[in-house]
Amino acid sequence: MDTAYPATSSLAEIFSNTADGALGVDQDHMITLWNKAAERLVGFTAAEVLGKPCSEVWAVRNRTGCRLCGENCTPITSARKxxxxxxxxxxIHTKTGRPLWLHVSTIVVPSGSPSLFTMVHIFHDVTRQVETEVLLGKVQSLLGSEGTLSDGGAMTTSESASPLKTLTPREQEVLRFIARGETAKGIAKALQISTTTARNHTQKILVKLGLHTKLEAVAVAYRYKHF
Known part of the structure; x- marks a missing residue:
């Protein structure tokens, strides 16, 4: 008895209302499935991408910047084997050009022959997580083994008085959000203040701590466990 495999139309129905994005490609790298969540996350409509090579829409890169799409696509190669x-x-980049980090899980749906299949990539946005990890890596590179800034900054954990005491309670709140990687817009929303006020608080924090960049402020916040 022949095994019945789901048609592309059935897959589209299965993934039509999932919270995660779903991208389906065939053995020739052509897009056969693009659900509503994918439209919302990436910006392209199904009509704009169906039938096109996935490399035209996806243009995938890894953390080192290497492009992963193309003839040597690792998932396609694995599926064929x-x-x-x-x-x-x-x-990837969204339709508007914004970088977007995704975590992707892949399932391979056979079509009766090892050489014929539909590969469904299920994905969700992890941009904030990746950006936070990158930021923490930069913070660690700024901090020396003795808790000093590697670029010669004057503040150290051995100082008897924390420099953060010079900040107002509101400025200390703002610094906590900065340390978590929050934007001025996000800080404004969380504290119910204007974006301009959030930026003003940030500038005052830098001046009071004798710093030049938000990254240095993050380093100081982590040194004094203010996050």
Whole structure:
């Protein structure tokens, strides 16, 4: 008895209302599935991408900036060998050009022959998580083994009085949000203040602490466990 495999139309119905984005491609790298969540996350409509090579829409890169799409696509190669496709983090650009980091899990739906299949990439936005990890990496590079700024900054954890005491309670609140990687717009929303006021608080924090950049402010906040 022949095994019945789901048609592309059935897959589209299955993934039509999922919270995660779903991108389906066939063995020739052509897009066969693009759900509503994918439209919302990436900006392209299904009409704009269906039938096109996934590399034209996806243009995937990894954390080192290497492009992953094309003839040597690792997931396609694994599927052709009937090997499992591992989950991964990738960076693409939305329709408006904004960088977007995604975590992608992949399932391979066979079509009756090892050479015929539909590969469904299920993805969700992890941009904030990746950006936070990158920021923390930069903070660690700024901090020396003795808790000093590697660029020669004067503040150290051995100082008897924390420089953060010079900040007002509101400025200390703002610094906590900065340390978490929040934007001025996000800080304004959380504290119910204007974006301009949030930026003014940030500037005052830098001046009072003798700093020049928000990254230095993050380093100081982490040094004094103010996050």
């Amino acid at each position: 009937e090997e499992p496709v591992e989950g991964r983090e990738i960076m």
